[in-house]
Amino acid sequence: MSHPIITYNFCPQCGKPLIQGQFSKQNYPYCPDCSFVHWGEFSLGVGGIVWRENKVLLVQRAQNPGKGNWTIPGGFVDQRERISEAIVRELQEETGLETEPVSLIALRDRPGNKHDLYMVFILRYIAGELQPELEEVSQIGFFTIEECRKLPLAHLSLSVIEASQTQLSGFIPVHGIQLIGEKSVLYQVPTPIRQDI
Structure with a gap:
């Protein structure tokens, strides 16, 4: 929406x-x-990549924009919600699966009339059976990368899925750092990557 x-x-x-x-x-x-x-106007969205047995979770959109196309599950972040909470909630609502974030691996920055940020997490499956939320999702399933390439799949989804095959770590939450704001969380790379440029 x-x-x-x-x-x-x-x-x-x-x-x-x-x-x-x-x-x-x-x-x-x-x-x-x-x-x-x-x-200005801003929106913040999240998407999630869940791998199981060398297959990735996809949902088919039941609404426009993109009705009938396949994508990774996700949605909008609520005003007082952490991004990690939003992706877990969205995934559970759309797919019925309980997951936990592993790392943040991608960020799409789309300025315009509204500045739209979309962040992609890799998530770990914890529990649950596939149950599509039929108002938003018409079909759901796990697919091999070869099957993904044959579907009408959003380009962004395919790009981050392919990247996630080899890059399982990205930005992770760092604990023990004093930050302003009760719900503030700092995400950074897990190990220093210092190269003289």
Whole structure:
């Protein structure tokens, strides 16, 4: 489900009309009374790769955009949800499987009218049987990489699936570091990769 783009004409904090102003060499609507600045529209999505017996989990979309196409399972991150919680929830909702994140291996950055970020996790299967959530998923299954290449599969999905065959580690959560914000989590590569460039 896509989130609508909102045009702000009035300040959501004090209700006064917004005017255009320049911040960091860009024009943004802002409120001259309370200093609210509308920095733009953003969405955050997650996708998950689950391998079992040399086959990867795919879902067939039951809705547009992309109805009938196959993709890795995933969805949108809720406002107060960690990305690792979002992918576990989305995977369980769409497929019925219980999983846990192993690492974050890909990030798609798509600026535009709305700045859209999409992060892909490798997940470990824990439990459960395949049960498609029929409102969003018409079919579900595990496929070999050869079978994936014959399906009407989203290009991004195929790219990250192929990458995940050889790269099982990526960014992982780091614990024991003091961060601002109760739900803050730092993701970084598990071992230092230092090369003089």
